[in-house]
Amino acid sequence: AQSVTQPDIHITVSEGASLELRCNYSYGATPYLFWYVQSPGQGLQLLLKYFSGDTLVQGIKGFEAEFKRSQSSFNLRKPSVHWSDAAEYFCAVVLASGGSYIPTFGRGTSLIVHP
Amino acid sequence: DAGVTQSPTHLIKTRGQHVTLRCSPISGHKSVSWYQQVLGQGPQFIFQYYEKEERGRGNFPDRFSARQFPNYSSELNVNALLLGDSALYLCASSLPSGSGGELFFGEGSRLTVL
Numbered sequence: 710a711q712s713v714t715q716p717d718i719h720i721t722v723s724e725g726a727s728l729e730l731r732c733n734y735s736y737g738a739t740p741y742l743f744w745y746v747q748s749p750g751q752g753l754q755l756l757l758k759y760f761s762g763d764t765l766v767q768g769i770k771g772f773e774a775e776f777k778r779s780q781s782s783f784n785l786r787k788p789s790v791h792w793s794d795a796a797e798y799f800c801a802v803v804l805a806s807g808g809s810y811i812p813t814f815g816r817g818t819s820l821i822v823h824p
Numbered sequence: 825d826a827g828v829t830q831s832p833t834h835l836i837k838t839r840g841q842h843v844t845l846r847c848s849p850i851s852g853h854k855s856v857s858w859y860q861q862v863l864g865q866g867p868q869f870i871f872q873y874y875e876k877e878e879r880g881r882g883n884f885p886d887r888f889s890a891r892q893f894p895n896y897s898s899e900l901n902v903n904a905l906l907l908g909d910s911a912l913y914l915c916a917s918s919l920p921s922g923s924g925g926e927l928f929f930g931e932g933s934r935l936t937v938l
Contacts, residue, residue, distance in 0.1 A: 743927075753867070754929070813869070814868075
């Protein structure tokens with residue numbers, strides 16, 4: 710069964726510092742890969758996605774992620790964090806089966822931003 | 825354009841009761857899926873519907889059921905509520921196959937079971 714691991718439950722950074730959130734997956738083939746962000750009391754919003762091709766993908770709000778097949782990783786990065794980036798971040802992998810796309814989410818990483 | 829809308833936003837039930845949660849997808853989206861998010865965890869997949877047919881089911885008991893209507897809106901029903909059913913229930917809509925599973929989420933229905 711596929712699984713997604715986000716090893717960091719909480720990450721604290723200072724505003725203006727760089728950020729990297731880790732995501733590892735376990736699956737036989739390369740799945741579709743996603744990062745979502747959830748602000749308190751809100752639903753999830755897509756930040757970026759990887760299907761194929763260029764392994765460095767750009768997303769909204771200045772985020773980017775790099776797919777590394779050899780490490781089964783899809784880490785999220787941002788060069789300079791803003792206070793408004795404080796939120797919960799979820800990595801997700803999607804299994805395509807018979808036209809259906811069933812996602813598996815990681816447990817999330819809570820980002821805390823200090824002024 | 826309106827996003828995914830869910831109702832009610834908050835509700836409180838007691839053990840043994842039944843609950844119905846509703847979801848309206850983004851216009852043009854024919855697929856709806858449901859997720860349970862317990863505090864401190866990621867969303868767990870419950871159901872996926874496309875063109876009124878169930879396309880996937882997660883590891884949830886038969887107390888959980890859902891359906892999709894001709895206008896592509898959806899209902900999630902939970903019978904015989906347990907304390908452990910307390911969670912944020914998220915609905916997401918998506919385009920048909922070919923979109924790679926990109927999901928558009930509503931803000932959720934917060935269910936508290938006492």
